[in-house]
Amino acid sequence: xxxxxxxxxxxxxxxxxxxxxxxxxxxxxxxxxxxxxxxxxxxxxxxxxxxxxxxxxxxxxxxxxxxxxxxxxxxxxxxxxxxxxxxxxxxxxxxxxxxxxxxxxxxxxxxxxxxxxxxxxxxxxxxxxxxxxxxxxxxxxxxxxxxxxxxxxxxxxxxxxxxxxxxxxxxxxxxxxxxxxxxxxxxxxxxxxxxxxxxxxxxxxxxxxxxxxxxxxxxxxxxxxxxxxxxxxxxxxxxxxxxxxxxxxxxxxxxxxxxxxxxxxxxxxxxxxxxxxxxxxxxxxxxxxxxxxxxxxxxxxxxxxxxxxxxxxxxxxxxxxxxxxxxxxxxxxxxxxxxxxxxxxxxxxxxxxxxxxxxxxxxxxxxxxxxxxxxxxxxxxxxxxxxxxxxxx
Ligand SMILES: [Zn+2]
Numbered sequence: 001x002x003x004x005x006x007x008x009x010x011x012x013x014x015x016x017x018x019x020x021x022x023x024x025x026x027x028x029x030x031x032x033x034x035x036x037x038x039x040x041x042x043x044x045x046x047x048x049x050x051x052x053x054x055x056x057x058x059x060x061x062x063x064x065x066x067x068x069x070x071x072x073x074x075x076x077x078x079x080x081x082x083x084x085x086x087x088x089x090x091x092x093x094x095x096x097x098x099x100x101x102x103x104x105x106x107x108x109x110x111x112x113x114x115x116x117x118x119x120x121x122x123x124x125x126x127x128x129x130x131x132x133x134x135x136x137x138x139x140x141x142x143x144x145x146x147x148x149x150x151x152x153x154x155x156x157x158x159x160x161x162x163x164x165x166x167x168x169x170x171x172x173x174x175x176x177x178x179x180x181x182x183x184x185x186x187x188x189x190x191x192x193x194x195x196x197x198x199x200x201x202x203x204x205x206x207x208x209x210x211x212x213x214x215x216x217x218x219x220x221x222x223x224x225x226x227x228x229x230x231x232x233x234x235x236x237x238x239x240x241x242x243x244x245x246x247x248x249x250x251x252x253x254x255x256x257x258x259x260x261x262x263x264x265x266x267x268x269x270x271x272x273x274x275x276x277x278x279x280x281x282x283x284x285x286x287x288x289x290x291x292x293x294x295x296x297x298x299x300x301x302x303x304x305x306x307x308x309x310x311x312x313x314x315x316x317x318x319x320x321x322x323x324x325x326x327x328x329x330x331x332x333x334x335x336x337x338x339x340x341x342x343x344x345x346x347x348x349x350x351x352x353x354x355x356x357x358x359x360x361x362x363x364x365x366x367x368x369x370x371x372x373x374x375x376x377x378x379x380x381x382x383x384x385x386x387x388x389x390x391x392x393x
Contacts, residue, residue, distance in 0.1 A: 060084075060092050064099050074100070074110050078117055085117075090125040097121055112143040119151065128155050146175050153183075157374070162187040162194075185215035186373060186381045192224050201228050219248035220373055220382070223256055230263060239263040246280075251385045253280060254288035254393050255371065261292060286393050287319040294325065303329045318390050320356075324349040352391075360387045 064077075081096035097118040101111060119134035132155050135148040149172040156165035166187045169180040188211035195204035205228060211221035222244040229238035242260040245252055257280070264273045274296065280289040290313045298306035310326045327346045334342055357367035362385055364378035375383050386393040 060095060064096065071107070071110070074106075074113075078114060081117055081121070085121055085124055088124075090121055093121045094118065094125070108141075109143075112138060112141060116144045116148070119148075123151060123155075128158060131155060146172070149175060154379075157379075160190070162190045181215040182218070183381050185211040185218035185221060188214060189218070189220050189224055189373070192221070196224065196228060201232060204228055217248045219245045219252050222248060223252070226256060226259060226263075230259060235263040235266040239267070243276075249382075250284055251388075253284060254286055254386055257288055257292060285317060287317075287321045288393060290319075290322060291325050294329075298329060303332045320349055320352050320391055324353060356387075356391050358387060358392065359384050 060080075077096060077100050081093045081100070084090070084096060085093035097114055100106070100114040101118060106114070115134055115138060119131045119138070122128075122131035122134065132152065135152050135155075138144045138148045139152075149168055153165060153168045153172060156162070156168060166184055169184045169187065172178070173180045188207050192204045192207035192211065195201075195207060205225065208221045208225045208228070211218045212225075215221075222241045226238045226241035226245075229235070229241060239260055242256040242263065245256045260276065261273055264270075264276070277289055277293045277296065280286070281293060290310065294306045294310050294313075297309050307326055307329050310322055310329075314322045314326065324346065327342050327349060331339060331342055331346070358369050359371050360367045361375045361378060361380065361383045363380045363383040364375060366375055366377035366384070367387075368376075368384075371386075372384050374381055
């Protein structure tokens with residue numbers, strides 16, 4: 001007796017096998033039927049037997065042999081290959097689609113359809129070079145243009161071939177009437193980072209400008225520009241770049257606030273530090289600005305004054321990071337049992353912070369402790385943001 005799991009696994013193929021059987025019966029002439037019926041029946045049941053025994057590699061050879069690839073059977077062959085791919089049996093899918101392509105009598109359009117499916121098989125198998133060649137071939141033939149461009153864009157991103165990704169994204173924009181400026185700006189940023197790593201700051205800054213020219217909302221480009229200028233000692237230019245982030249993506253202010261204050265310090269612009277922090281506190285809030293402002297108070301007026309400011313802020317907006325900071329500075333002016341209790345509380349809040357992710361993808365919910373510009377889970381660009389609320393920013 002066949003168990004349920006096995007039946008579920010092979011059922012789609014059995015359905016297909018019956019369709020093949022019905023097709024053979026329908027298309028063969030009376031004369032052909034009588035002369036070849038024994039061989040066909042024998043092969044057909046042999047194939048079915050292989051399927052029931054989960055020997056799909058042998059079954060595939062039998063079924064491919066049963067049906068010649070022609071205009072009427074083309075879709076059946078393509079569907080069989082796609083079925084294998086969907087089940088994760090990519091080797092079998094490749095075998096079926098390659099068999100279709102090998103037929104010289106195939107029309108140009110049908111051959112292109114089969115090429116496209118074979119390229120998708122290669123993508124699923126992780127054979128990116130082969131997939132790339134076939135998708136490029138389809139582009140040359142002006143066939144399956146939009147999906148081929150989308151797959152190529154995915155391939156070049158996986159291979160970190162950012163120049164090729166820019167080229168393809170621009171073609172995709174033209175072919176689909178969709179904007180890819182956000183992605184293209186990130187590709188320029190990736191290239192800028194490569195130049196920055198090599199120490200080619202001029203080339204890196206040029207690429208950053210290209211990113212901003214493509215997408216003026218590209219906060220990442222401003223952050224890279226600020227970092228390059230800060231490292232080069234150009235604090236005025238760096239502060240301008242970091243300040244731009246507020247207009248581009250307010251959720252990323254916490255990413256540049258510290259660096260921006262460092263630049264103002266280098267420029268000995270104490271007034272700007274205070275007015276900037278007050279501006280951020282009034283307009284956006286966020287625990288990073290609260291703690292940086294508290295640090296300013298602590299340096300000028302001492303721990304007690306800073307603690308009072310943090311307490312007021314925590315009443316309005318509770319935050320574990322804020323509580324942790326409050327405990328930290330309160331330890332300096334407490335003694336005895338109160339001091340010991342604070343130490344216990346500090347251990348608890350520190351542990352709470354250690355276990356918590358800082359960033360979350362707004363598209364798929366992926367959480368982590370690093371700001372990825374390209375979500376490792378859903379592959380969206382700019383979708384990961386600092387977590388807001390009591391446990392986050
Ligand atoms: Zn995601």
